[in-house]
């Protein structure tokens with residue numbers, strides 16, 4: 001039995017249909033679309049203009065603030081235009097369009113620098129390299145990684161947690177990554193620990209991935225960094241086990257304070273498995289973030305796969321590649337079914353935070369309306385943040401900011417457990433999300 | 447090209463959720479009430495079918511009518527009005543006149559539920575509202591209980607019989623020693639048509655618990671409080687007060703604890719709040735039974751606690767994750 005954890009949460013059908021599919025490399029697309037904002041923080045400004053030739057890995061956009069991450073060309077070719085295109089967040093975002101030039105080299109060619117050599121490097125220089133590579137949290141949160149690696153002096157960090165829970169149903173990209181690249185991940189962990197100057201790291205993996213647990217336990221026996229211990233922790237299968245706060249509580253029994261509280265307030269930095277791999281590649285190969293693993297799955301695709309995809313590739317191309325049923329598709333979700341974002345079209349790019357593409361068939365999609373709350377209390381029981389979602393949702397539905405705030409508008413992690421169990425089918429998490437964006441918009445207006 | 451958006455398909459985007467929807471829960475509650483209903487029919491004759499049928503029909507018709515008038519979606523088949531109707535019937539004397547049943551059913555839906563905006567917004571348990579309206583309007587008819595004459599037993603005359611709690615109220619504890627506990631458990635006693643068979647009610651309650659539609663918190667704390675409260679007085683004066691077991695097996699307590707106090711809409715949403723709620727129901731029931739003018743207090747106890755529910759939910763709230771730092 002895996003260790004656990006927190007009270008609340010749910011256990012939806014896991015549907016990890018692609019768990020046995022090795023990561024395939026998706027061919028270099030004819031064109032990529034790179035939004036200037038693929039992270040949390042200030043958007044980037046383009047460093048190139050239409051007509052410029054760019055090489056793969058070249059920095060083409062740069063953020064102004066510290067909390068920002070640059071964008072790199074994911075293919076070699078010519079910049080066609082910079083204009084607004086649909087972005088997975090549902091809005092038009094200024095994006096750089098590059099047409100691939102097949103005569104140019106499209107692969108990243110540098111060879112790996114030995115780990116020991118890297119571990120002797122100055123930590124600030126390594127951190128800058130991570131920043132320069134444009135790495136953000138690849139689990140979906142897309143928070144710039146270098147910021148997490150630079151905790152303020154007032155908040156000493158003693159533990160690195162690697163999030164391999166992958167508690168979202170369907171998604172298997174992290175699972176495959178852990179099975180196929182355990183040694184690279186362990187190297188990445190050593191580098192991260194070196195940058196943070198800490199001596200203990202944990203990898204949390206849900207027990208439905210015993211092969212990944214075994215692979216990492218094996219790899220973790222070969223640590224080159226001095227004084228570092230890496231523990232692989234088997235976690236009970238429970239959603240949202242992979243939520244940062246709940247992962248920390250499970251493994252370390254520490255509770256992150258409410259927002260603006262961060263994991264570093266309790267001495268922890270959490271990184272997703274995919275992010276660790278990106279950090280490894282950035283430091284050892286000097287390779288910026290130009291591709292990521294994406295699970296393309298769901299009953300709406302006939303050949304579900306795990307794909308290594310260049311950023312900016314159109315989702316529709318991935319779906320074609322996996323032979324999707326475009327007629328029978330009822331819903332396309334970027335990310336997992338619980339926290340992903342439903343899209344009304346596949347004509348949009350894979351960005352840094354795209355962990356999966358899930359296609360549900362029409363029959364699967366619940367199109368029934370919702371009704372008034374019957375106060376059954378089921379949402380209260382499952383809310384892992386210990387909120388009262390039914391009250392919160394009623395205030396959110398009516399746009400009552402102040403009351404909603406008092407009932408945890410900012411504490412909610414948008415995990416969707418409440419909507420999942422609600423017999424009235426209330427879209428609680430959507431209402432909360434909507435009110436939050438309205439609040440953010442109001443704030444931006446001043 | 448890319449910028450051109452394909453036609454948006456007509457789809458509503460909802461999080462697909464588990465298959466437990468409100469109608470499913472409601473129908474399972476109806477199923478859970480079936481044993482108690484059947485026992486009522488068995489003890490009080492086929493005439494009870496008229497009461498049950500009228501009550502359910504009255505409740506569903508008035509619900510449909512109001513939803514129509516208010517131009518809402520007609521959701522009368524979701525089972526909730528049927529539950530209200532059935533619960534009301536189960537709390538009535540088995541020979542209630544037809545017009546009284548109808549008034550009760552309409553009052554339950556109109557005054558108890560739709561006036562507040564329909565399912566989800568009503569502060570009081572609709573069936574109990576209906577019952578109390580009848581109790582206040584026609585106290586005599588509402589407290590004349592026919593003696594049970596089991597089907598196939600060839601008893602012809604319906605005689606009225608005092609309920610065990612009524613006997614207790616009038617003649618103190620000495621009068622009830624002859625009442626068989628087994629009869630109480632099975633339901634061979636005077637009382638409302640669906641409250642008599644404790645065994646059947648517990649069976650239905652266990653089913654709801656097992657299916658996860660209710661949790662033990664409300665019935666558990668309710669029954670325990672009644673047992674403790676009456677137990678204390680029994681210890682003080684056995685000549686005057688009945689045993690806790692007698693209290694648990696009589697009146698509408700079991701039906702109330704498993705099927706009325708547990709009503710989602712009118713009870714607190716947090717587990718802690720539900721414990722407080724059950725405790726309050728138990729205390730009030732005990733006080734009314736032992737010291738009130740009425741022999742029975744379940745309806746009033748639950749209605750009173752219904753009125754406290756918003757307060758309980760306001761003050762008994764879970765502590766948000768991270769708010770309290772573990773030392």
Ligand code: SF4
Pocket residue numbers: 382383384385386387388389392411412413414415416417418419428429432
């Ligand atoms: S209220 Fe927020 S944190 Fe709680 S279950 Fe719903 S989405 Fe999750």
Ligand code: SF4
Pocket residue numbers: 372373374375376377378379380389390393418421422423424425426428715
């Ligand atoms: S689960 Fe739905 S119906 Fe039940 S209390 Fe929560 S919001 Fe209301």
